[in-house]
Amino acid sequence: MSDTPVNAKQRRTFLGIILGAIGAVIAGAFSWPLFRFLSPIDKGGEAEQVRVDRQQIKVGDAHFFSYQGRPAVLLQPQAGEFVALSAVCTHLGCIVKWVDDSQEFLCPCHAGRFSTAGQVLGGPPPKPLTTYSVTIDGNDILIG
């Protein structure tokens, strides 16, 4: 340590560095709450399983519902056989439509086609539709 008095310019530079450092700390400390504030709020209670009344879907028909926040569809291709699929097209995310006449799905966006098992029948979709597990529980069908 030398005894030379600190001049005004040095004091100002020192203050500037301190202020800059505090500013950086504040900005850093504030960015976490900001990120958390804007992050999706976990709804926690989002059901793992969805229960659908068996009466709601006839053989050869499709029933659309929401599963874990995304559109899904339940089918009964043959009596007693149930299939649950994601209704989100694997191409660019449009929601597929059920075509009764041909018993298949048609995506309205770029004409992707899917079978009742979710397999790609034609068009641009790269992958089959995601399938969900189905269990029969008395008069209800449990998905997931």
Added chain:
Amino acid sequence: MNLQKEAMDWLDRRLGVRELLHSNLGGYLLPRNTNIWYTLGAVLMAMFGLQFLTGILLLVYYVPDTEKAFASVTMIMNEVPYGWLLRYLHVVGSNLIMVFLLLHMLSVLFMGSYKRPRELTWLSGFIILNLGFVFCLTGYLLPWSQLSFWATTVATDASGAIPFIGDYLIEFLRGGPSVGEATLGRFFALHVMGLPMAFLGLVGFHLFCVRRIGVSSPPFGEHYRPTELTQSFHHEEHPGGVPFHPNYTIKELSMVFFALAALVAITFYAPWMFIPLDALEPADPFSTPEHIKPEWYFLWAYQTLKIFPSELLGLASQGAAMGFLAMLPFLDRSPERRPSKRPIFVTLYLLGILLVVGLSIWGHYS
């Protein structure tokens, strides 16, 4: 390093930025003896900036619907991570802004810096202060609590004392016979769009005036001489002064940090100061809570309305006081700015402050 110079050269060749920066930062000289009160403008800008930031973030979850507003604010407080922090910062920030706005006004009054040629600076600043009041009034309704609802009912009701148009004016302000969905709609639009836009324009003009006319010298010390008034435009120079940057900017930044420290201290340790119990209950148009009181910065107006025998007289005296303040530079035309040479002004100034503080305390305890 070299890249920085290249970029600077590129900009300089096109926009002449070096000259611009020099004439506004290092080469822009301020009086040597500016005091701490001169930093309030920077503090206010920082606080308003923060208010814009927290306000926009609150908008992410706030729902302007009488059925949902209170629940959405409750959700911000209890469910959204750090929602309480942003809301408290916005609430405490609004109160501190009113404190700083008032201090800023009092300091320019005391130093006589509102005088010619700074009439327009004063006028725009006075309008900004009033915008601050309206910001708070409109924001106060948004959470749709008992407090919001009844404070707005009482505040809008006061305008009914104006002759002839009074009754219509109440309904116009509320968008209906009583405070309801229509009121929330218009207050919300004002609070988040109308006022911020008007505010930005006015602050721009205010700063332009300050820069164009030149900062005033503090009217203290033996070297101070009142500036000669000229007929033509004149920029007040301060030869031999200190550069705006870095000398003055550092000083301003330090004060901004003190203000932020006060903000977080209140936010963390005493946020309830500004959130009375009635703010915790959803609005009920069929039951008025007891002792409904306005925010502290409206207490003087509230008490004036109570002590005058007629509401009209009360309103008229408030209008006269505000009008007088707005027009002050056009009424008070002597060039003298030194408080020591303006005994009458200083006496009135102190009496005025005592009156407003006295009325507010009276209003608080009555």
